[in-house]
Amino acid sequence: MDTNELNAPGYEIPPEVQGQVAITTLDRIYNWGRRASVWPMMFGLACCAIEMICTAASRFDLARFGMEIMRPSPRQSDLMIVSGTVTKKMVPIIVRLYNQMPEPKYVLAMGACASGGGPFKEGYNVVSGIDKFIPVDVYVPGCPPTPQALLNGLMKIQEKISGEHWRTSRWYQKGGDQAEIPIPILGPDLIDPRKVEEYSRRLAESEA
Amino acid sequence: MTAPAPVETLDLAARFPDWVTADARPGYSGWIVEKDKLPDFARALRDDLGYDYLSSVTGVDYLPEGKMEVVYHAYKTTGGPGVVFKVQVARQDPVEVPSLVSIYPGAEFQEREAWDLLGIKFTGHPDLRRILMWEDFAGHPLRKDWREPYFEEEFKPFKSRWPEGKFQMAEDKARLGDNLSFPAGFDPQKKTDFDPEKALYEALRQYQKTESGLETEHLLVNIGPHHPSTHGVFRVAVVLDGETVLSLKPVMGYLHRNHEKIGERNTFLMNMPYTDRLDYLTSMSNNFGYALAVEKLMGITPPERAEYIRVMMAELTRIANHVWAIGFLLNDLGAYFTPMLYAQEERELILDIFEAVSGSRMMCNYFRFGGVARDLPDGVLEKVRDLAFERLPRKVDELEALLADNEIIRSRGIGQGVLTAEDAIRYSAAGPLLRASGIPYDVRRAEPYSIYDRLEFDVACRPNGDIYDRMMIRFDEIRQSLRIIQQTVKQMPGGPIMAVKPAYQVRVPPGEAYGRVEGPKGELGFYIVSTGKSSPWRYHVRAPSFINLTAFGPMCVGQKIADLVAILGSIDIVLGECDR
Numbered sequence: 001m002d003t004n005e006l007n008a009p010g011y012e013i014p015p016e017v018q019g020q021v022a023i024t025t026l027d028r029i030y031n032w033g034r035r036a037s038v039w040p041m042m043f044g045l046a047c048c049a050i051e052m053i054c055t056a057a058s059r060f061d062l063a064r065f066g067m068e069i070m071r072p073s074p075r076q077s078d079l080m081i082v083s084g085t086v087t088k089k090m091v092p093i094i095v096r097l098y099n100q101m102p103e104p105k106y107v108l109a110m111g112a113c114a115s116g117g118g119p120f121k122e123g124y125n126v127v128s129g130i131d132k133f134i135p136v137d138v139y140v141p142g143c144p145p146t147p148q149a150l151l152n153g154l155m156k157i158q159e160k161i162s163g164e165h166w167r168t169s170r171w172y173q174k175g176g177d178q179a180e181i182p183i184p185i186l187g188p189d190l191i192d193p194r195k196v197e198e199y200s201r202r203l204a205e206s207e208a
Numbered sequence: 209m210t211a212p213a214p215v216e217t218l219d220l221a222a223r224f225p226d227w228v229t230a231d232a233r234p235g236y237s238g239w240i241v242e243k244d245k246l247p248d249f250a251r252a253l254r255d256d257l258g259y260d261y262l263s264s265v266t267g268v269d270y271l272p273e274g275k276m277e278v279v280y281h282a283y284k285t286t287g288g289p290g291v292v293f294k295v296q297v298a299r300q301d302p303v304e305v306p307s308l309v310s311i312y313p314g315a316e317f318q319e320r321e322a323w324d325l326l327g328i329k330f331t332g333h334p335d336l337r338r339i340l341m342w343e344d345f346a347g348h349p350l351r352k353d354w355r356e357p358y359f360e361e362e363f364k365p366f367k368s369r370w371p372e373g374k375f376q377m378a379e380d381k382a383r384l385g386d387n388l389s390f391p392a393g394f395d396p397q398k399k400t401d402f403d404p405e406k407a408l409y410e411a412l413r414q415y416q417k418t419e420s421g422l423e424t425e426h427l428l429v430n431i432g433p434h435h436p437s438t439h440g441v442f443r444v445a446v447v448l449d450g451e452t453v454l455s456l457k458p459v460m461g462y463l464h465r466n467h468e469k470i471g472e473r474n475t476f477l478m479n480m481p482y483t484d485r486l487d488y489l490t491s492m493s494n495n496f497g498y499a500l501a502v503e504k505l506m507g508i509t510p511p512e513r514a515e516y517i518r519v520m521m522a523e524l525t526r527i528a529n530h531v532w533a534i535g536f537l538l539n540d541l542g543a544y545f546t547p548m549l550y551a552q553e554e555r556e557l558i559l560d561i562f563e564a565v566s567g568s569r570m571m572c573n574y575f576r577f578g579g580v581a582r583d584l585p586d587g588v589l590e591k592v593r594d595l596a597f598e599r600l601p602r603k604v605d606e607l608e609a610l611l612a613d614n615e616i617i618r619s620r621g622i623g624q625g626v627l628t629a630e631d632a633i634r635y636s637a638a639g640p641l642l643r644a645s646g647i648p649y650d651v652r653r654a655e656p657y658s659i660y661d662r663l664e665f666d667v668a669c670r671p672n673g674d675i676y677d678r679m680m681i682r683f684d685e686i687r688q689s690l691r692i693i694q695q696t697v698k699q700m701p702g703g704p705i706m707a708v709k710p711a712y713q714v715r716v717p718p719g720e721a722y723g724r725v726e727g728p729k730g731e732l733g734f735y736i737v738s739t740g741k742s743s744p745w746r747y748h749v750r751a752p753s754f755i756n757l758t759a760f761g762p763m764c765v766g767q768k769i770a771d772l773v774a775i776l777g778s779i780d781i782v783l784g785e786c787d788r
């Protein structure tokens with residue numbers, strides 16, 4: 001971003017210090033810093049991960065967006081790119097990783113599988129989209145999305161960050177960063193602890 | 209160039225009259241072995257007849273006949289056609305078949321898979337646990353009477369979608385509003401204390417304790433499924449003494465996408481794009497294997513031009529895969545991402561060609577039964593020529609010059625993670641893993657398919673079976689692939705690209721077929737049973753990534769934990785294929 005955008009208009013800056021001084025709002029500079037250094041989690045699930053790696057490599061060059069620093073640890077990352085098919089066996093781990101990420105955190109569902117189940121949706125071990133478990137900020141369609149499509153999705157994340165206000169943001173509210181998502185359980189099938197009552201009700205209904 | 213072994217006529221029924229009968233069902237071949245005699249038969253087959261390599265083990269559920277069948281494909285590592293033998297058991301609970309792990313250790317994971325998905329109990333198996341699903345999962349999903357929660361109809365195209373074109377979300381129709389179902393009588397509110405790891409840790413703790421005199425504590429460590437060096441969602445559980453690996457169990461299934469179950473609902477052609485997603489780095493050669501298997505059943509062969517295009521694409525895939533594998537191995541050795549960038553650059557150029565011919569960089573879906581989907585567009589042949597004659601030979605030399613004499617690579621690679629030739633055969637290792645152990649076995653030569661018998665190339669082979677050889681053999685194979693591509697460019701004939709009229713529905717006569725190709729990761733096989741319907745009755749993938757992992761544990765025990773990562777990198781697995 002150039003300084004013009006960062007500079008809030010309406011104030012006269014003496015010509016001799018233009019380029020060294022910026023007058024801006026806290027939100028602007030705060031979001032400007034955050035959006036230019038989103039650290040994705042180094043985390044690949046399936047085929048889409050290969051295109052994610054290609055995006056990070058030299059031809060498409062994620063470094064242009066300040067995002068090339070992929071962190072293997074959730075504790076150090078801002079963005080989870082769910083790049084591939086989410087299976088029932090894997091989803092407890094994904095939810096745990098999400099819980100371990102510090103706020104502010106973002107989730108990008110990359111590809112048809114992560115967005116809604118994709119070509120394997122009917123499979124018995126496949127979750128119909130990661131948004132059944134964790135909140136998603138941006139969906140990128142494709143199977144796999146091309147690197148260009150992923151870049152577009154990442155720019156959407158940046159747009160979203162630019163529009164946020166630190167005063168109202170979720171993670172600065174009291175208790176805002178403590179909302180943990182309960183870990184799904186691998187029983188005879190995948191049990192979402194938030195839904196057990198609904199399951200019981202539906203089971204009773206269908207037996208009646 | 210090794211000449212294919214002469215075909216000998218094999219009459220096992222005459223040799224073992226009390227044990228074996230010929231499989232006389234129309235469209236089938238091979239031998240049916242008495243269940244109780246199976247271990248004796250397998251031992252004789254291995255020791256007396258020389259079929260030392262058990263390539264594939266799988267089961268078929270013949271529900272209408274009330275039978276379960278276990279199908280074995282065995283080969284000689286000296287080349288030549290294989291032998292198919294089967295065991296039939298009545299379909300009651302439990303279905304029991306003697307395990308062959310003591311004779312062919314390479315059957316270990318495949319038998320576990322057949323137990324997991326089909327509920328065939330292999331008596332005498334040392335560690336019969338579920339492998340792809342988790343331990344408490346209800347039912348055996350590949351049985352024909354097992355239905356997934358989103359079940360709609362037995363075979364596609366579903367009537368709701370075609371021809372009426374009405375669509376309803378699967379969630380809205382499913383009983384629980386989600387992709388799940390519970391066994392009768394299960395109350396999700398009552399029981400939640402499941403422990404999916406218990407059986408794994410018990411199996412892991414079964415190892416020989418050695419007395420060193422020192423008081424040491426053994427440590428259980430989990431690597432993965434979220435770990436940057438497991439190449440996806442693969443997990444290894446190890447017990448360590450200090451840094452030395454004492455016991456190791458791979459844990460898979462985190463990417464089990466039910467390829468085979470979906471494949472048995474799909475029509476034959478619908479499976480083609482799904483094969484792209486098996487080993488998603490090598491979609492063209494996956495297409496190849498599947499097309500071969502179905503063509504075998506249909507009794508058609510593609511026209512000349514299509515064969516040349518197919519081979520050209522398959523070999524380009526091999527190069528793309530191998531540069532990727534080398535790059536990632538270097539990642540695992542600690543040379544983070546820089547070698548990878550060198551490798552990727554070349555891969556991108558190959559992907560451009562794939563995109564030009566098929567419309568997609570990765571998921572090519574390019575092969576059809578009887579040919580390929582489209583002819584080469586203008587300019588592609590020139591591009592391939594440029595790559596195969598000019599750029600790639602130069603770049604491969606450059607990459608090799610950068611790596612081969614590197615001090616760190618040599619000291620971490622040479623003599624580490626050794627897989628001996630005997631073990632490689634015993635564990636049914638395939639592809640570069642087998643050839644780096646000194647066994648010059650390559651399906652393209654051992655049982656040539658397509659036009660490989662006319663092309664000139666050598667089977668790359670390295671003697672030591674260590675990490676370094678497994679890296680270097682990939683350079684050798686890239687060079688051989690370049691030779692093949694150069695020949696296809698020079699000899700590319702004109703003419704049609706399809707033997708039959710393209711159609712959405714193909715007629716596949718009843719019977720069975722096993723099509724196998726030498727994929728970049730090893731022997732990729734498709735076992736298909738057709739009943740004459742529009743969908744396969746059984747659709748099984750012999751996945752090299754999966755079976756190569758059988759040797760992973762034995763290779764790592766006694767090594768340091770840091771070498772484990774390098775050994776895994778040198779096997780080169782892709783989880784999409786491993787878990788399917």
Ligand code: SF4
Pocket residue numbers: 046047048049083084085110111112113114118119142143144145485
């Ligand atoms: S969306 Fe397609 S490419 Fe991506 S993980 Fe799913 S199947 Fe693979």
